[in-house]
Amino acid sequence: xxxxxxxxxxxxxxEPEKVKTLLMPGEVGATIELIVKDKNGKITDHRGPMxxxxxxxxxxxxxxxxxxxxxxxxxxxxxxxxxVLRAICESAKTFTxxxxxxxxxxxxxxxxxxxxxxxxDYVIETPIPHDAVPPxxxxxxxxxxxxxxxxxxxxxxxxxxxxxxxNNSGGAITVNEIGLYVEGYVYNITYYFMTIRxxxxxxxxxxxxxxxxxxxxxxxxx
Amino acid sequence: MLTARLILERFDKxxxxxxxxxxxxxxxxxxFIELLYVAHAQITVFAPYxxxxxxxxxxxxxxxxxxxxxxxxxxxxxxxxxxxxxxxPIGRDLDxxxxxxxxxxxxxxxxxxxxxxxxxxxxxxxxxxTRIVHGSGMGELEYGGCEFLSIxxxxxxxxxxxxxxxxxxxxxxxxxxxxxxxxxxxxxDVAAGGNWxxxxxxxxxxGIAVLDTELLRATYVVQITV
Numbered sequence: 001x002x003x004x005x006x007x008x009x010x011x012x013x014x015e016p017e018k019v020k021t022l023l024m025p026g027e028v029g030a031t032i033e034l035i036v037k038d039k040n041g042k043i044t045d046h047r048g049p050m051x052x053x054x055x056x057x058x059x060x061x062x063x064x065x066x067x068x069x070x071x072x073x074x075x076x077x078x079x080x081x082x083x084v085l086r087a088i089c090e091s092a093k094t095f096t097x098x099x100x101x102x103x104x105x106x107x108x109x110x111x112x113x114x115x116x117x118x119x120x121d122y123v124i125e126t127p128i129p130h131d132a133v134p135p136x137x138x139x140x141x142x143x144x145x146x147x148x149x150x151x152x153x154x155x156x157x158x159x160x161x162x163x164x165x166x167n168n169s170g171g172a173i174t175v176n177e178i179g180l181y182v183e184g185y186v187y188n189i190t191y192y193f194m195t196i197r198x199x200x201x202x203x204x205x206x207x208x209x210x211x212x213x214x215x216x217x218x219x220x221x222x
Numbered sequence: 223m224l225t226a227r228l229i230l231e232r233f234d235k236x237x238x239x240x241x242x243x244x245x246x247x248x249x250x251x252x253x254f255i256e257l258l259y260v261a262h263a264q265i266t267v268f269a270p271y272x273x274x275x276x277x278x279x280x281x282x283x284x285x286x287x288x289x290x291x292x293x294x295x296x297x298x299x300x301x302x303x304x305x306x307x308x309x310x311p312i313g314r315d316l317d318x319x320x321x322x323x324x325x326x327x328x329x330x331x332x333x334x335x336x337x338x339x340x341x342x343x344x345x346x347x348x349x350x351x352t353r354i355v356h357g358s359g360m361g362e363l364e365y366g367g368c369e370f371l372s373i374x375x376x377x378x379x380x381x382x383x384x385x386x387x388x389x390x391x392x393x394x395x396x397x398x399x400x401x402x403x404x405x406x407x408x409x410x411d412v413a414a415g416g417n418w419x420x421x422x423x424x425x426x427x428x429g430i431a432v433l434d435t436e437l438l439r440a441t442y443v444v445q446i447t448v
Binding site for chain 1: 223224225226246247248249250251252254255256258259261262263264271285286287288290291292293294295296297298299300311313343344345346370373375377378379380381382384405444446447448
């Protein structure tokens with residue numbers, strides 16, 4: 001028996017003036033939007049956009065590595081999602097998060113942990129696994145990560161990172177935390193680092209048969 | 223959230239501090255977000271993303287690497303002084319002179335910049351309003367290296383520091399009205415590859431007069447707070 005992942009990421013163009021600016025002037029951050037739809041595409045829950053609170057230290061470290069161009073003969077150690085310090089350098093892969101279907105090492109990741117974020121968080125507290133062969137209790141089907149191209153209005157510049165999570169587990173699943181995993185690199189080896197972690201107050205229940213879409217929107221406001 | 227402080231300090235020829243300003247940086251602009259987009263989306267050399275460089279030219283930009291090492295200078299801000307050569311990897315092997323020609327730049331074109339333009343900052347600014355050129359001629363400042371200090375963390379905060387010295391040997395006073403940051407974006411195409419600076423931040427100073435023989439130190443302290 002084969003199972004097909006039916007989640008399909010889709011981006012809609014939102015007129016810039018209709019997008020809430022949630023950042024203060026001078027801030028670079030992200031907003032999160034959570035949308036739950038039933039199998040007919042009807043929205044059953046919608047949260048946000050709201051401020052993402054939590055760039056972790058790995059975001060700043062990867063930015064520092066790339067901006068300073070840390071070389072291969074003088075590596076800098078960053079803690080990966082496996083809680084191992086990895087010595088890496090500048091590369092074409094820094095910040096990459098274009099995960100495919102079912103990939104849980106990269107891109108937007110969801111979990112059930114609800115411990116408040118700290119700057120030192122390096123992994124989702126309790127990851128929700130990918131449901132490769134549904135129905136698997138407590139698992140969600142991870143879609144591919146999609147991107148919306150950058151756009152600017154009078155005060156804010158932004159782009160969008162999107163991923164769908166389909167629940168065919170047989171029961172409801174409550175998502176409490178969301179993270180972004182990206183790549184770092186050194187000579188032929190790719191490592192994975194968490195650059196954002198947010199906890200959703202009260203959690204968000206995704207009923208069986210429904211799909212959660214998460215939009216992370218990195219942005220800068222002047 | 224990520225924020226930054228902009229600190230401007232003026233020193234006399236004997237290195238005595240004679241003026242200091244410390245202000246919030248207001249202005250990471252669109253090209254910073256665009257370079258982050260190129261990185262996150264792993265934009266390929268075959269389907270590049272078009273950005274506008276500081277000269278107003280459209281440039282294909284990608285985040286493709288090549289070979290085992292995947293060197294790529296995208297987001298590069300650190301740089302040596304003045305006319306010093308910088309090698310800016312573009313994500314492809316450097317097989318011959320034509321490839322090497324694509325990875326040259328000058329230190330002064332990368333990192334913290336100063337200018338005399340006082341026009342309001344917008345998210346779509348692609349360059350300094352009126353960049354002050356590196357040199358010791360009239361109206362010019364000598365650009366030092368754009369250096370980074372160590373990165374440091376103490377929950378809930380983390381920060382690193384970028385700074386650059388500008389020496390006035392022009393023979394007259396120069397009023398710095400704007401400070402910004404230029405970062406590299408690159409394209410690894412065999413024929414059309416290259417690297418170009420892009421303006422990722424621009425701030426107005428309100429005017430800081432740097433007299434002949436004086437030194438201006440411009441510092442960005444980049445911070446995140448959970």
